[in-house]
Amino acid sequence: MEKYLYENLTHNLIGLLYEIFNELGYGHTEDIYQRAYVEELKEQGYLFVREKFVRMKYKNKSVGRYFVDFVVENKG
Numbered sequence: 001m002e003k004y005l006y007e008n009l010t011h012n013l014i015g016l017l018y019e020i021f022n023e024l025g026y027g028h029t030e031d032i033y034q035r036a037y038v039e040e041l042k043e044q045g046y047l048f049v050r051e052k053f054v055r056m057k058y059k060n061k062s063v064g065r066y067f068v069d070f071v072v073e074n075k076g
């Protein structure tokens with residue numbers, strides 16, 4: 001089984017995504033799924049930031065920025 005850095009948090013967040021997909025079904029735009037995810041994150045009491053640039057480093061040197069859809073519980 002694959003291990004994640006934040007095992008419990010990751011497991012819970014993926015579970016929310018499955019709930020959303022099972023409720024909404026296949027074929028919607030990304031924005032619809034993201035809005036549903038926002039609602040689930042709020043309902044579950046997670047702290048999150050949406051659409052954030054994060055700095056990418058390689059060997060302690062900045063190599064650019066990356067745009068992420070969500071940062072949850074300040075884990076990034």
